[in-house]
Amino acid sequence: MDDPDPPLRYTTARAMLAGGYTLAAYCRRCDRWADVDLNRMVREGRGDKCLVGPTLRCRVCGHVGEGQLRPPAPGLCGPRE
Numbered sequence: 001m002d003d004p005d006p007p008l009r010y011t012t013a014r015a016m017l018a019g020g021y022t023l024a025a026y027c028r029r030c031d032r033w034a035d036v037d038l039n040r041m042v043r044e045g046r047g048d049k050c051l052v053g054p055t056l057r058c059r060v061c062g063h064v065g066e067g068q069l070r071p072p073a074p075g076l077c078g079p080r081e
């Protein structure tokens with residue numbers, strides 16, 4: 001059995017935070033972006049929940065949203081001198 005190497009290792013809120021990533025979710029129905037509050041997920045004990053797949057729901061319409069992992073923005077991680 002092949003062990004499928006996931007293209008993204010950051011599959012949980014805790015791992016995303018550790019890597020400096022943020023997660024945004026897009027709702028097609030509302031044409032709306034929302035930032036996922038990873039810190040809150042960890043506080044609520046959901047830090048190790050796998051966020052891959054249709055796990056995010058739009059707070060406005062309840063439609064399943066599409067998650068987009070965003071890498072740490074260069075230049076925002078402190079001075080590089």
Ligand SMILES: [Zn+2]
Nearest residue numbers: 027030058061
């Ligand atoms: Zn929506």
